[in-house]
Amino acid sequence: MIAHLPALQVVIPLISAPLCALLPAGRPAWLAAMAASWLAFLIAALLLYQVLAHGPISYLMGGWPIPWGIEYRVDALNAYMLLIVAAIGAAVASFGRTIVEQRLSLPLNKHPWFYTAYLLCLTGLLGITVTGDAFNVFVFLEISALSSYVLISVGRDRRALVAAYQYLIMGTVGATFILIGIGLLYVMTGTLNMGDLAARLPAVSGTRTVRAAFAFLTVGTAIKLALFPLHLWLPNAYAYAPSPVTAFLAATATKVAIYVMLRFFFTVFGVKFSFETMQLDKILLPLSLVGIASASLVAIFQTNVKRMLAYSSVAQIGYMMLGVSLVSVTGLTASISHLFNHALMKGTLFMALGCVSYRVGATRLERMAGVGRSMPWTMGAFVIGGLSLIGVPLTAGFVSKWYLIVGALEKGWWPVAALVLATSLLAVIYIGRVVEVAYFKPAPEGQRVEEAPLALLVPTWALALANLYFGLETSLNVGVARLAAQGLLGATP
Amino acid sequence: MQILGHFNYWIFIVLMMCGFYMVIASDNLIKKLVGLSIFQTSVFILYISMGKIIGGTAPIVIDKAAVYSNPLPHVLILTAIVVGVATTSLGLALVVRIQEAYGTIEADEILAQDRDDSP
Numbered sequence: 042m043i044a045h046l047p048a049l050q051v052v053i054p055l056i057s058a059p060l061c062a063l064l065p066a067g068r069p070a071w072l073a074a075m076a077a078s079w080l081a082f083l084i085a086a087l088l089l090y091q092v093l094a095h096g097p098i099s100y101l102m103g104g105w106p107i108p109w110g111i112e113y114r115v116d117a118l119n120a121y122m123l124l125i126v127a128a129i130g131a132a133v134a135s136f137g138r139t140i141v142e143q144r145l146s147l148p149l150n151k152h153p154w155f156y157t158a159y160l161l162c163l164t165g166l167l168g169i170t171v172t173g174d175a176f177n178v179f180v181f182l183e184i185s186a187l188s189s190y191v192l193i194s195v196g197r198d199r200r201a202l203v204a205a206y207q208y209l210i211m212g213t214v215g216a217t218f219i220l221i222g223i224g225l226l227y228v229m230t231g232t233l234n235m236g237d238l239a240a241r242l243p244a245v246s247g248t249r250t251v252r253a254a255f256a257f258l259t260v261g262t263a264i265k266l267a268l269f270p271l272h273l274w275l276p277n278a279y280a281y282a283p284s285p286v287t288a289f290l291a292a293t294a295t296k297v298a299i300y301v302m303l304r305f306f307f308t309v310f311g312v313k314f315s316f317e318t319m320q321l322d323k324i325l326l327p328l329s330l331v332g333i334a335s336a337s338l339v340a341i342f343q344t345n346v347k348r349m350l351a352y353s354s355v356a357q358i359g360y361m362m363l364g365v366s367l368v369s370v371t372g373l374t375a376s377i378s379h380l381f382n383h384a385l386m387k388g389t390l391f392m393a394l395g396c397v398s399y400r401v402g403a404t405r406l407e408r409m410a411g412v413g414r415s416m417p418w419t420m421g422a423f424v425i426g427g428l429s430l431i432g433v434p435l436t437a438g439f440v441s442k443w444y445l446i447v448g449a450l451e452k453g454w455w456p457v458a459a460l461v462l463a464t465s466l467l468a469v470i471y472i473g474r475v476v477e478v479a480y481f482k483p484a485p486e487g488q489r490v491e492e493a494p495l496a497l498l499v500p501t502w503a504l505a506l507a508n509l510y511f512g513l514e515t516s517l518n519v520g521v522a523r524l525a526a527q528g529l530l531g532a533t534p
Numbered sequence: 535m536q537i538l539g540h541f542n543y544w545i546f547i548v549l550m551m552c553g554f555y556m557v558i559a560s561d562n563l564i565k566k567l568v569g570l571s572i573f574q575t576s577v578f579i580l581y582i583s584m585g586k587i588i589g590g591t592a593p594i595v596i597d598k599a600a601v602y603s604n605p606l607p608h609v610l611i612l613t614a615i616v617v618g619v620a621t622t623s624l625g626l627a628l629v630v631r632i633q634e635a636y637g638t639i640e641a642d643e644i645l646a647q648d649r650d651d652s653p
Contacts, residue, residue, distance in 0.1 A: 176610055183617045187624060194628060199635035203644055206628045210557060213570055213621050220577055220614060227607070228584050 046091070047100040047113040050084045050123065051168045053077055058160035061153050070153035071138040074160055078127070078134035081167060085127035089120040093521070099173070108232055114173030118525035121377065122170045122300045125384050129292040130163045132388060135500045136285045136395065144283045144399070146197045155195060161188040162289070166297045175223045175233045175309070178301060179216065182265070185297070186212045189290055193282040204277035211264055211274040218261030219301075225254035226309075238309050246314050255319055258305050266298035268325075268362060269332025272355045279351035284395030287347065291354050291391055292384040299361055299380060306365075307529040316368050325366035330460060333359035337467035341474070346397075347404045349471055350390055353430065356464065357383050360445060363457070367448045373526035374519065375444035381518045382429070382437035385508050389426030392501040393419050396493035409475065411484025419493050420479050422505040427472035429508040432465050436512040440519055542583040549576035563632065563639040567625045574618040581611040 057077035064070040092098060097116040101107065115123070142152050165185025169178055190212070194205035227233055229250050230241040245251055260271075267275040275295075279287050306315040315321050336355035343349035357379070364376030396419040397412060398404045413420045429436035432443075442461060449458040484490070492498075511518045537544070549572055556569025585607035593605040629639055636644050 176613075180613055180617070183621075187617075187620055190624060190628070194631070199632075200648055202628055202632045202635055203648070206563065206625065206632060209621065209625050209628065210566060210570060213574070214554070214557065216617075217574055217577055221580065224577070224581050224584060224607075 215264030222258035288391035372448035413480035
């Protein structure tokens, strides 16, 4: 059983997905989805424990030897990503059932299909992370992408449909670019296994085909992870999707795309080719800096709080790519630990917003007036998530920003470090606007708002407390991230 | 000879660019999907061309043949074709819902309607 954990990680949500569709609407379908998500979380935790204790795991699908069969390979980075995805998956699945279903634009008898799409999305994201086969990455990428289009389109606002359509177009173009890149790599090496690719690529790395493959993979993953200026699909998709879906996608989908990029650049192409021959860091650095600054500025002027947080996500992705462009252990540690911490903070913020939109019926800023007094617990979680987003000490967000600044200073790039600090102040402004309206503006006449029900508050607060916990006890989020960063940089210390 | 010999790769590039241009340039949501389909199909041609080996026969073990074409890219692309079908059908389903909700499938008219709505 233990030996088959890497396969079960993907197979359990995959099998449960059609099962959900067959179950009667209401409690059974939800329970099945929740059981599958929690099992996935348990497996991810066990895998991480095994990897930390005994080193990387290699699992051969169906027992086929490596260059022919599909290998599932779990090292510190994979196991860490699996834990992030599965933990957020479990937290979001625990979000109260009746409340989630109320916010869908689906008839009652179609509700089980929502959980099917959700589990398929989870399957795809876990599959991308666990697999060691380049083509397998594409297949799982499309499984997660197609189901996330469906999840976004069931939002109640009709703009959710257009947002899902735009995401479908952009996402498919991105995935097809990745497919072309993988195809060109296969032409040159005759293998799809990532370890095998890494071994064979140096011999042919001077060819134009490999460079073209590199370019296609760069642009493809950049669309998927919403790197500025390819982020245009993201704000609408996050703003109009149902709140739990937003929380799930914001915390996991773009992170997994970043993982794919890291895996291809560092493991498959190798540090030398990606950053010395192709000089990728020279492109990533300006794009991430412009992305951080512009998206933070745009976030300040949003009137829809969900949309504001979506723009803030684009800025946060910039921080992660900034860490990558430093190409040092400290920089990568910052990036990888920010994957974890950002999942926690955005999960908390979007789930708190879900509570607000359940009681108030909207996430427009002016409608949130006085909510701080009528929903103290919800807004308490929001404030913790917000502080973590800004990077206040004692929260998880502080830890990764600290490493990012240290990484920039190690290189002597003090203007970059200054920009990180300055843009954190922009985050103070946009989170501050929400706090001001919620706590200091009087509630409109006649509006009666109650505290959110416990079924929503428990998962929201679980994530909020995790923000505080991982701000103090960093052996998991930073310790494993450092291990993963060292693994990625390999020989070059 | 070099250019003619790479005939199918040229087709791949032309189709890819046509499809990609349609996705970017057209305002009609259906036409965008048509472009997307052409774009994806061009990649299928790339993969299938990759499997061909000059002088190779169909990959069935027989006594006379020494060189076989590579069947793996064909198998891979079957998966990608399925993905393409799923993407197109989901896209079309979304367009139907958009038509019901907005009464139009022109991107600029949808944008204009959204601007009139309260954000």
